[in-house]
Amino acid sequence: MAVDGKVVVITGASSGIGATTAKLLAKNGAKVVLGARREDRLETLVSEIEIAGGTAVYQATDVTKPADSQRLVQLAKDEFGKVDVIFLNAGIMPVSMLSSLRTDEWNQAIDVNIKGVLNGIAAILPTFNEQKSGQVIATSSVAGLKTAPGSAVYSATKFAVKAIMESLRMESATAGTNIRTTTLYPGLINTELIDSVKDPTLKQASQAQYDKLGISPESIAETVKFAVDQPEDTNVSELTIYPTKQA
Numbered sequence: 710m711a712v713d714g715k716v717v718v719i720t721g722a723s724s725g726i727g728a729t730t731a732k733l734l735a736k737n738g739a740k741v742v743l744g745a746r747r748e749d750r751l752e753t754l755v756s757e758i759e760i761a762g763g764t765a766v767y768q769a770t771d772v773t774k775p776a777d778s779q780r781l782v783q784l785a786k787d788e789f790g791k792v793d794v795i796f797l798n799a800g801i802m803p804v805s806m807l808s809s810l811r812t813d814e815w816n817q818a819i820d821v822n823i824k825g826v827l828n829g830i831a832a833i834l835p836t837f838n839e840q841k842s843g844q845v846i847a848t849s850s851v852a853g854l855k856t857a858p859g860s861a862v863y864s865a866t867k868f869a870v871k872a873i874m875e876s877l878r879m880e881s882a883t884a885g886t887n888i889r890t891t892t893l894y895p896g897l898i899n900t901e902l903i904d905s906v907k908d909p910t911l912k913q914a915s916q917a918q919y920d921k922l923g924i925s926p927e928s929i930a931e932t933v934k935f936a937v938d939q940p941e942d943t944n945v946s947e948l949t950i951y952p953t954k955q956a
């Protein structure tokens with residue numbers, strides 16, 4: 710089953726990877742249901758998709774609030790009668806050295822990057838179990854495969870995404886619920902993610918890396934489309950996408 714006609718819920722849809730994926734999937738016939746906190750961005754994106762001939766709706770969503778994720782899924786069901794795919798993509802990257810003790814940022818990263826994914830899974834699983842089909846796609850990071858100085862908490866949250874998604878894949882396979890799971894591990898992608906780095910030293914260093922090596926979010930959108938395009942008996946469980954020049 711290709712993308713055409715599928716109902717796809719996307720969190721973190723207001724910019725970067727989420728917004729670019731929404732446009733690509735809508736261009737290919739998906740009905741996209743967009744969630745993020747910046748409503749003005751979502752409104753503009755829905756207009757752009759509609760002008761291009763696609764179908765999109767949005768709802769202001771803070772993924773750290775379980776009720777918001779529930780409402781986003783409900784919107785998809787109310788508008789389109791089903792959900793085929795949920796793309797749990799919302800995330801922040803407040804990298805800093807542990808010794809800086811930016812503990813509020815540690816907690817924010819855990820809330821958005823881990824609890825946000827769990828809230829999305831909790832919101833969608835009853836529907837996917839009832840439908841006996843569905844696809845959960847989540848954005849981890851290459852920082853979810855290997856850590857680095859300054860990346861302790863961000864990496865921990867992205868390692869957690871890997872663990873959650875792999876367990877979900879195994880549990881679903883055993884239960885025979887036909888739920889597919891795809892975890893994405895992107896490298897440096899040029900988006901607004903750098904805005905969530907508040908530590909000035911790390912921000913400067915990260916910006917230099919992006920300026921040198923970063924690639925377009927369209928590369929990630931294409932991999933999401935690839936995973937969604939596969940037949941129902943085929944689960945693309947993990948995809949790592951590096952800029953060619955990133956070591």
Ligand code: NDP
Pocket residue numbers: 720721722723724725726727744745746747748750770771772773798799800801802821848849850851894895896897898899900901902903
């Ligand atoms: P952006 O900053 O452009 O996008 C992040 C998105 O997450 C925005 O739409 C933002 O929307 C949303 N978001 C943040 N906090 C919340 C929240 N509490 N509730 C709902 N939505 C939220 O960056 P990217 O597109 O790069 O990031 C997307 C994902 O990709 C993230 O999970 C990131 O960790 C991951 N990633 C990115 C890489 C990169 O190099 N860019 C590399 C590897 C992984 P809003 O502020 O409107 O709520």
